[in-house]
Amino acid sequence: MCGIVGYIGSRRVVPILLEGLRRLEYRGYDSAGLVYFEEGIGLRKHRCPGKLAKLTVLMDEFDCHGRIGLGHTRWATHGAPSENNAHPHSDCSGKLVVVHNGIIENYRTLRDELTAAGHHFTSETDTEVLAHLIEEALTDNLAEAVRTALRRVEGAYAIGVLWAEQPDQLIAARNHSPLVLGVQDGGGSFMASDIPALLPYTREIIFLDDGEMAILKEDKYQVLDLDTGMVVEKTVHHIDWNAAMAEKTGFKHFMLKEIFEQPQAILNTFRGRINPESGQVDLPESGLTTHFIEGLSRIVLVACGTSWHAALVARYWLEEWTGIPVEVDIASEFRYRRLLLDSSVLVVPISQSGETADTLAGMRLAAQMGARILAICNVVGSTMTREATGTIYTHAGPEIGVASTKAFTSQLTALFLLTLSLAQSKGTITPDQSLELTQALLALPATIEGELERLCAETETMAESLIKSRDFLYLGRGLNYPIALEGALKLKEISYIHAEGYPAGELKHGPIALIDPEMPVLALIPPDAVHDKVVSNVEEVKARHGRMILVGSHQDPSLRQLSNEVITLPEVHPQLNPILYTIPLQLLAYQIANLRGCDVDQPRNLAKSVTVE
DSSP states (O other): OOEEEEEESSSOHHHHHHHHHHTTGGGOOSEEEEEEEETTTEEEEEEEESOHHHHHHHHTTSOOOOSEEEEEEEOOSSSOSSTTTSSOEEOTTSSEEEEEEEEETTHHHHHHHHHHTTOOOOSSOSTHHHHHHHHHHOSSOHHHHHHHHHTTOOEEEEEEEEETTSTTOEEEEEESSOOEEEEETTTEEEEESSGGGGTTTOOEEEEOOTTEEEEEOSSOEEEEETTTOOBOOOOOEEOOOOGGGGSOTTOSSHHHHHHHTHHHHHHHHHTTTBOTTTOOBOOGGGOOOHHHHHTOOEEEEEEOHHHHHHHHHHHHHHHHHHOOOEEEEEHHHHTTSOOOOOTTEEEEEEESSSOOHHHHHHHHHHHHTTOEEEEEESSTTOHHHHHSSEEEEOOOOOOOSSSOSHHHHHHHHHHHHHHHHHHHHHTOSOHHHHHHHHHHHHHHHHHHHHHHHHHHHHHHHHHTTTTTOSEEEEEEOGGGHHHHHHHHHHHHHHHOOEEEEEEGGGGGGTGGGGOOTTSEEEEEEOSSTTHHHHHHHHHHHHHTTOEEEEEEETTOTHHHHHOSEEEEEOOOOGGGHHHHHHHHHHHHHHHHHHHTTOOSSSOTTOOSSOOOO
16 A cells, blocks of 8 residues: 655655655555655655656755655545645644554544644545644654554554654654564664665665554664553564565566566475475475374465465365365455354465455454464565464565566465475375476476567467457366456456456356457366366357457367467466466466556556555
8 A cells, every 4th residue: 555665864865765665656556745854944845646756856846955754655545636635744833744554443533633622634634633643742752742642543554753843763653554664784764664665775674563663763773662662672684685676677567577577486485395306395484283284174265366366276276185174265254254263273364465454354363263374475574474373485576566476376386385285294195296296396487487478479469459358258167267367357457457257167157148259258278177168168158259268288279279369388287277377367468458558567546565454
């Protein structure tokens, strides 16, 4: 959602704020602003609706020398995108400013109370309440005023606070919304809502936990417990990403770059976890003991969006190879139904960022009921990984494009490893089967690498005749049904074309009524146990003069007999088809969106890390 950047140090702050916000654009936003302290002048605040480029042009008009400041990109929740609603927000005096990510749930009550006390509001936002609430508590200690104000607040927040009367410090605080600190010897102190904003300056990161605040100064920092005010000792994490990993490196869009990074991301996810001679999978970070696995009664996979599709694939794998019953829940639904969980249940939350609000809430509820929590996550030190019993990191590196690509295939890889590890522990898979499956996985990155350029060119050509389509239907069966869902999601996310994924066998139970020559129908037909069933479903579409796009094997002669529009792929182990068959669907969605002139990396109304419910 919203992006936050803050800095105090010896360097000019405005270039740092603008660069940090640029690196957070992937989170989705509709206005931008910044504030800094200028000696002899006080606070200077600049805000505008629209993209960060407008703010950058605006700042070119000013000679900025400040060494402390805050920046923000806003994704509208309360109040339309406008200059008045953009952050930072000020108190009545104009000397105190706040930037905020999250939602203040009791803001209406607080606003009415503050208005009655004489405070004047200039925006429609919930955030402005924070500035006035802190002002109400402020005497001469900003940190204590922030603590006092936040005791009144209900909801989620990550905030940065700057006061002109004490321009030697920034205050940061978080509750159910991500916030990280960056430290650098002699280089000042940083805060941000995500790691990429800090990569050009430091890789030494501190993750604030819920209910913590930090006082940042040029040469030191202090983390406090919001409730008690006591000092909290924090671990400094070295992040193994570099700034170049978050740049496009010659690609037109981050999404295309990240599609091409998938062979390496998959390799990074299984590297060091497979014994290539025996096929044994080693996941010590999972925290799963032999005793727990022996008594494991059920697995519950909890996720949102693309991560939910990864969970749907994993259900097939886990039930096939471990014999353990598996449930898959959309996180926003999971937390609001009666849950039947106990200590014999393994709950697996899946999230790229580790900060997805609904997934975190579901995971916390499951933990309260005694379930064991094993997270699948990409971000080291994120909230999810800190609260889980164990974590399988995906090691995909930073994913900047809002539409997930390499995070998805890395999640599938991690879930496949989890499947094999559990099956090996339970003895439900033979050594020969383990070796066959792990050898197939080890070979997969090279297979994908060898196909990317060709697939990119073929999908670009195919996309030229599809850009005016209004609706798409994606079909798949078995393991590939979730990939049909994912393909449809990618297309609608970035091209704004309506698309739906369906189990191919459900075609005649309603969707077949939509078939006509104007609506493309894409079918996944890999050489697997349900190949002939999908072919029959395709014949039903063809008989009704539907436009078919088929994705299948190089060696399948039936594809060209069914359609002139075919994307072919090499044959891999059928269990790994979901990973391979994802690639052309990602590329086709990308090419269609690109040719339609859409903002591929920052689709309208979407955010990378959904940190509000």
